[in-house]
Every structure is written in structure tokens, then in C-alpha cells.
Amino acid sequence: MKRALVLLLGLICLMSSACGIIPYQEGDINKKDENKPADPKVVSPMETSQEWTEKKVPQKQDQWNLLLVKKEYPLPEDFSVPELKQLKSGHMVDSRIYEDLQNMLDDAKAAGVSPIICSAYRSVERQTSLFNERVGKEKDLGKTEEEAAIAAAMVIAVPGTSEHNTGLAVDIVDIDYQLLNEEQENTPAQKWLMANSYKYGFILRYPKNKVEITGVIYEPWHYRYVGQEAAKEITEQGITLEEYLNRV
Ligand SMILES: [Zn+2]
Numbered sequence: 001m002k003r004a005l006v007l008l009l010g011l012i013c014l015m016s017s018a019c020g021i022i023p024y025q026e027g028d029i030n031k032k033d034e035n036k037p038a039d040p041k042v043v044s045p046m047e048t049s050q051e052w053t054e055k056k057v058p059q060k061q062d063q064w065n066l067l068l069v070k071k072e073y074p075l076p077e078d079f080s081v082p083e084l085k086q087l088k089s090g091h092m093v094d095s096r097i098y099e100d101l102q103n104m105l106d107d108a109k110a111a112g113v114s115p116i117i118c119s120a121y122r123s124v125e126r127q128t129s130l131f132n133e134r135v136g137k138e139k140d141l142g143k144t145e146e147e148a149a150i151a152a153a154m155v156i157a158v159p160g161t162s163e164h165n166t167g168l169a170v171d172i173v174d175i176d177y178q179l180l181n182e183e184q185e186n187t188p189a190q191k192w193l194m195a196n197s198y199k200y201g202f203i204l205r206y207p208k209n210k211v212e213i214t215g216v217i218y219e220p221w222h223y224r225y226v227g228q229e230a231a232k233e234i235t236e237q238g239i240t241l242e243e244y245l246n247r248v
Pocket residue numbers: 022119164169170171221222223
């Protein structure tokens with residue numbers, strides 16, 4: 001089953017198109033975070049109250065910059081759209097990542113490469129309309145409502161399950177090669193970003209060798225802000241955000 005899924009994702013990758021139309025494979029499974037504090041009754045009497053207090057410290061995932069959003073972890077119900085700030089490209093991002101992102105792009109240009117952003121913040125409403133539009137097209141092909149929704153979810157993320165809904169993710173391509181496919185990794189802009197993005201708090205979110213963990217095809221254009229501390233650790237250890245958060 002997993003192999004079939006990977007093959008399917010690969011197929012979607014081949015179908016991927018120019019910058020701006022991004023293939024997504026994220027479904028609509030609503031799995032709640034099961035990471036609750038342990039029942040106080042089972043705490044060992046040896047544990048001090050200080051140790052117990054430490055256990056109740058918010059999980060990493062509760063930090064805004066480490067929010068995990070994917071099909072198994074849709075946006076929290078109390079998620080509110082952050083303050084957005086417009087980049088020079090016209091795209092919007094969470095204002096808290098603006099400076100690091102703009103610095104990264106400016107430094108890349110100073111280093112002689114030309115990255116451009118082709119997608120950034122996308123509202124859930126926009127995502128919903130894109131998704132419904134796709135469902136309509138699938139129904140026109142003779143599919144039932146359910147079949148159409150499944151088919152649509154193969155190419156467009158179900159609203160609320162895309163990192164782009166958070167304002168923390170950006171798709172970046174080389175100005176001389178704007179296709180969203182694996183060849184993107186060979187461009188000068190991408191090589192520079194892959195080597196340097198962590199310094200600015202970004203990680204390449206869906207690496208080639210981690211498809212089974214992320215559940216998303218290799219996307220050598222999708223960068224996610226996690227902050228400089230986490231980005232350094234994730235990069236140095238060669239892990240994913242899921243592994244960093246212990247949510248594999
Ligand atoms: Zn993306």
C-alpha cells in the first residue's frame with residue numbers, strides 16, 4: 001500500500017507544473033494530537049513537583065514557528081491568521097518571518113543566484129475555493145461527490161492541511177527554471193538555498209529521502225520557517241520537522 005502511495009505521489013510529481021500550481025497530496029484525515037500529559041495518578045512518588053511541572057511545559061509544537069500542519073495534523077481549531085506582511089514579490093507571509101526571509105533572498109542575490117518566490121501564504125478560503133473548483137471539474141468527468149473529493153485531494157491540499165495556510169511556508173524557484181519538479185534541485189538558486197537556508201531559520205521541508213515520513217513528494221522548492229535554532233538542529237541531524245517534534 002505504501003509503495004503504491006509512493007508511486008502515486010511520484011506520478012503526481014511528474015504531473016507537476018509551472019510555478020504557481022502546486023501539486024498536493026494531503027488528505028483530510030482528522031487525527032487529534034494524542035500527546036497529552038500523563039495522568040497525575042501514575043506519576044512516580046519519586047518524582048518531585050518540579051519534575052512534574054517541567055512535564056507540563058508546552059510541547060515544542062505549541063510554538064508558533066514549530067506548528068506541524070499536514071493531513072494528520074490540520075490547523076488547530078483556534079488557529080487565527082497571523083499578521084501578514086507583503087514581500088517585495090507581492091506575496092504575503094507571517095510578519096514574524098519577513099525579515100529572515102527577505103535577508104535570505106537578498107543574500108542569495110548578493111551571492112550571484114536568483115531565487116524567486118512563486119507561492120507563499122494562501123488563505124483557507126482561497127484553498128477551499130481551489131479545492132471545490134477541482135471537485136467540480138472531477139464531477140464533470142462523471143465522478144460521484146466522494147470520488148471527486150478523493151481525486152481533488154490528490155492534487156490540491158484539503159483546506160486547513162497545507163503549510164501555506166500558516167504563512168510560514170514559501171515555494172522558491174530559480175528565475176531561470178520555474179518548473180516545480182525534481183530538476184529544480186540542480187539550479188544555482190536551489191543549491192544555494194539548500195546549503196544556506198537554515199542560517200535564516202528555514203528548512204527544505206519535504207526532502208527526497210523522507211517521503212515516507214512527511215507523506216509528501218520530494219519538493220526541492222518548498223521551504224518552511226521553523227526559526228534558526230530548530231533549523232540548525234534539523235539540518236545538522238538530517239531530520240524532518242516530524243522527527244524533530246517526535247511526531248513520526
Ligand atoms: Zn509549497
